Amino acid sequence: MAIALQLTQIKFSYGETPVLDIPQMQVEKGEVVFLFGPSGSGKSTLLELFAGILKPQAGDLIVEGQNLAKMNLSELDHFRAENIGYIFQSFNLIPYLSVIENIKLPFLFQKNAVDENELNDLIDRLGLKNFVHRPVSQLSVGQQQRVAVARALLKKPQVILADEPTSALDYDHRENFLKILFKLCREHKITVLFVSHDRSIEKLFDRAIHLPEINHAISQSAEVL
Amino acid sequence: MKLRQWLSLAWKSLKNRQLATILTIFSMTLSLVLLMAVDRIQRAAQDGFTQTISGVDLVVGARSGPLQIILYSVFNIGQPTQNVSMESYNEIKSKPEVEWTIPYSLGDGHRGFRVVATNEDFFKHYHFRSKESIELSSGVIFKDYFDVVIGADVAKTLNYQVGSPVVVAHGVTSGEAIQSHEDKPFRVVGIMKPTGTPLDRALYISLEAMEAIHLDWQTGSAPAKENEIAVNKITPDMVKPKAITSFFLRTKNRIETLRLQRWINEYKEEPLMAVIPGVVLSDLWQSLSMVEKVLKAISFLVMIVGLFSMLIALMTSLNERRREMLILRALGASLKHVLGLILLETFLISSLAVIFACLSKIILEFSLGPWLQSRFGLYLQGPTFSNSEIFYMIIMMVSALLISFIPAVRAMRAALKDGLSLKL
Numbered sequence: 001m002a003i004a005l006q007l008t009q010i011k012f013s014y015g016e017t018p019v020l021d022i023p024q025m026q027v028e029k030g031e032v033v034f035l036f037g038p039s040g041s042g043k044s045t046l047l048e049l050f051a052g053i054l055k056p057q058a059g060d061l062i063v064e065g066q067n068l069a070k071m072n073l074s075e076l077d078h079f080r081a082e083n084i085g086y087i088f089q090s091f092n093l094i095p096y097l098s099v100i101e102n103i104k105l106p107f108l109f110q111k112n113a114v115d116e117n118e119l120n121d122l123i124d125r126l127g128l129k130n131f132v133h134r135p136v137s138q139l140s141v142g143q144q145q146r147v148a149v150a151r152a153l154l155k156k157p158q159v160i161l162a163d164e165p166t167s168a169l170d171y172d173h174r175e176n177f178l179k180i181l182f183k184l185c186r187e188h189k190i191t192v193l194f195v196s197h198d199r200s201i202e203k204l205f206d207r208a209i210h211l212p213e214i215n216h217a218i219s220q221s222a223e224v225l
Numbered sequence: 226m227k228l229r230q231w232l233s234l235a236w237k238s239l240k241n242r243q244l245a246t247i248l249t250i251f252s253m254t255l256s257l258v259l260l261m262a263v264d265r266i267q268r269a270a271q272d273g274f275t276q277t278i279s280g281v282d283l284v285v286g287a288r289s290g291p292l293q294i295i296l297y298s299v300f301n302i303g304q305p306t307q308n309v310s311m312e313s314y315n316e317i318k319s320k321p322e323v324e325w326t327i328p329y330s331l332g333d334g335h336r337g338f339r340v341v342a343t344n345e346d347f348f349k350h351y352h353f354r355s356k357e358s359i360e361l362s363s364g365v366i367f368k369d370y371f372d373v374v375i376g377a378d379v380a381k382t383l384n385y386q387v388g389s390p391v392v393v394a395h396g397v398t399s400g401e402a403i404q405s406h407e408d409k410p411f412r413v414v415g416i417m418k419p420t421g422t423p424l425d426r427a428l429y430i431s432l433e434a435m436e437a438i439h440l441d442w443q444t445g446s447a448p449a450k451e452n453e454i455a456v457n458k459i460t461p462d463m464v465k466p467k468a469i470t471s472f473f474l475r476t477k478n479r480i481e482t483l484r485l486q487r488w489i490n491e492y493k494e495e496p497l498m499a500v501i502p503g504v505v506l507s508d509l510w511q512s513l514s515m516v517e518k519v520l521k522a523i524s525f526l527v528m529i530v531g532l533f534s535m536l537i538a539l540m541t542s543l544n545e546r547r548r549e550m551l552i553l554r555a556l557g558a559s560l561k562h563v564l565g566l567i568l569l570e571t572f573l574i575s576s577l578a579v580i581f582a583c584l585s586k587i588i589l590e591f592s593l594g595p596w597l598q599s600r601f602g603l604y605l606q607g608p609t610f611s612n613s614e615i616f617y618m619i620i621m622m623v624s625a626l627l628i629s630f631i632p633a634v635r636a637m638r639a640a641l642k643d644g645l646s647l648k649l
Binding site for chain 2: 051053073074077078080081082086088092093094095096101105106108109151
C-alpha cells in the first residue's frame, strides 16, 4: 500500500520548548486515522506540520511523496492549496460569505476551476441544497461543519486534516457527520488524519495513534517535571 | 476571472466592516474634495486675477512703477502721480503698429467707487477672462456729457437703476466726499453685467464729461457760485480732453509689442512707462500666493489625516480578522494572498473615495458655481479636472496603497505566527 504521510526523525520546538520529537510515523494512502492525546501533546502542531504551515527543525516530513521539510514557504503554500483539505474545530467558515461562496473559496488560491457537476453532487449528498445562497452565519453548527466538509472535499485533496471538528456537535450529529465524511473520503481515496481527544468516536476509524506514545518530546518533558 | 472573485472577496470583507469602511471612505473623500476645492478656487482666483484684463499688450501711464500703473489702471487701487498729455497719447495712438487704445482718466469717485472717464473704445475693446467683453444688463452706453454707466457691484450696493442720479465726488475715490460736483449731476444710462473683475466696482463716464465737471475747478477747489459754468453753456471745444491718466494699448502684431514698449519707455517728449500687464499680473499673483500655499498645506494635512483614518481602520480590524486570515491560509492562501487581499481592499476604499470625491466635486461645482460667481466673482472656467487634481487623486491612491503595506505586512506576520491553531 502506498504511503500518504510519513515522518522520520521529526523534531519541532517553539523557541526552547520542544513540542514534537517523533522518530517514525506513517499513514497509508486512503487510511482514516484517529490521532488522540491530551491537550498540549502536540496534536495541532503536528497537523500544522502536515499542512505545511510550520516547518520542522529536523527530520523528513513526506506528504504524498513530497518532502515538505525541504520546501520553501511559497512551495508549501502552493502544495497546501493543491493537496490538503483542512477542517477546523469551529469558526470554520468566512462569516460574510454565503454557503456556496465558502465552498468555492479554496479555488481562489489554485489554478484549477470549480467542477460544477461535482459541486452540485457534493451539495446534494451533504444536504446543503436548500441553503446554498444563505449566509453561513444563519446555519446551525452541524450545517456549518457540513459546509466545511464540502469545502475541504471539493478540491479533491490527497489528504484531509481535521482538527477536532466534532467537538461542538452532540453524539448523534457527531456520528452522522463522521459517517458522511468517511464515506466521501473513501470514495475518493482521500487519506484522513483526524485529531481529537474524544475517544468515544475511535471505533469509527481504521486505526488510532496515541500521540504521547510516539512523541518523545512529551515523555522528555514529563521526565523533566 | 480570478480577479473578479478576488474583488468580490475584498468587497464582501469590506461590507462586513460596513461602518468602519463607510467612515474611512467618507474621511478620504472629504479630504480629497477639500484638496480639489482649494485647487479649483485657487485656479479660478488666479484666472480671475491674471485675466482681469485680456487682449491688452501694454498699459501706458506716467513714469512710475509697473505695479503702480497696473494697480491704479486695472484694479482701481492707489493714485496716479502724473498724467499723460493728449498730444503724447494721440502720437502713440496713431503709430501704425497700434491696433486700438482705451484711454483712462481717473481721479474722482462716487460713494466709495472710482469714476473712470473713458470713451466708447472701452466698451468695444476691453476684454477679460480671455474673450469675454463688456455687456450691459440694462440701458445703453454713455452718449451725452452727463451720462454714466455703472458696474454691477455699484448698482447692487447703491441700489441704482437706469435713471438714478449720480453726483461725482471731487478727488475722492473712497469714503464720503468733502467736495462734490453737485452742479453737474449725472444720470445712470446703463448698468454693466457682472464680470467678476474690478470693472464691477467703478462708474464710467466720457472723457468729455470729466473735462466738463472740472471746467470751473481750475483752482483745484469748488468754484464760487458766480464762477460756475452752467451745463447749457458748455460747448464741445471747451471739453476737449487735455490729458488722461493712462491708456491700454493693443498692437497689430505681438512681435511689435516689445519694440513699442521700449520706444514708449524712451519717449523724449514726456516721461512715460509702458508695462506688459500679463507679466506684472503674474508677478503680483506670485507675491500674493502665500495664502494659496497655506491653504494647500492645510489641505494636504487633511489628506494625511484621511489616509491615517484608513490606516487606523485597517489596523484595528486586523485583530478581529485573525480568524479570517487563518481560514484563508488553511485553504491554501499564501502570505502573498493575505498581503494582496489587504492591498485590494485599500484599492477599493481609495477608488471609491476618488469616485465619490469626483462626483461631489462635479455636484458642488454645478450647484455652487453660480453662487461663487455672483458672491465672490469666482468664475469656474476651464476643465473641471486640472492636471494637478488628477495628480492629487493619483497621490491619494498611491499613498493609500503604500500606507496599507503596514497593516498588510502586519497581517502577514500575524498569519505566519498564528499558524492554524489560533484560539479565539
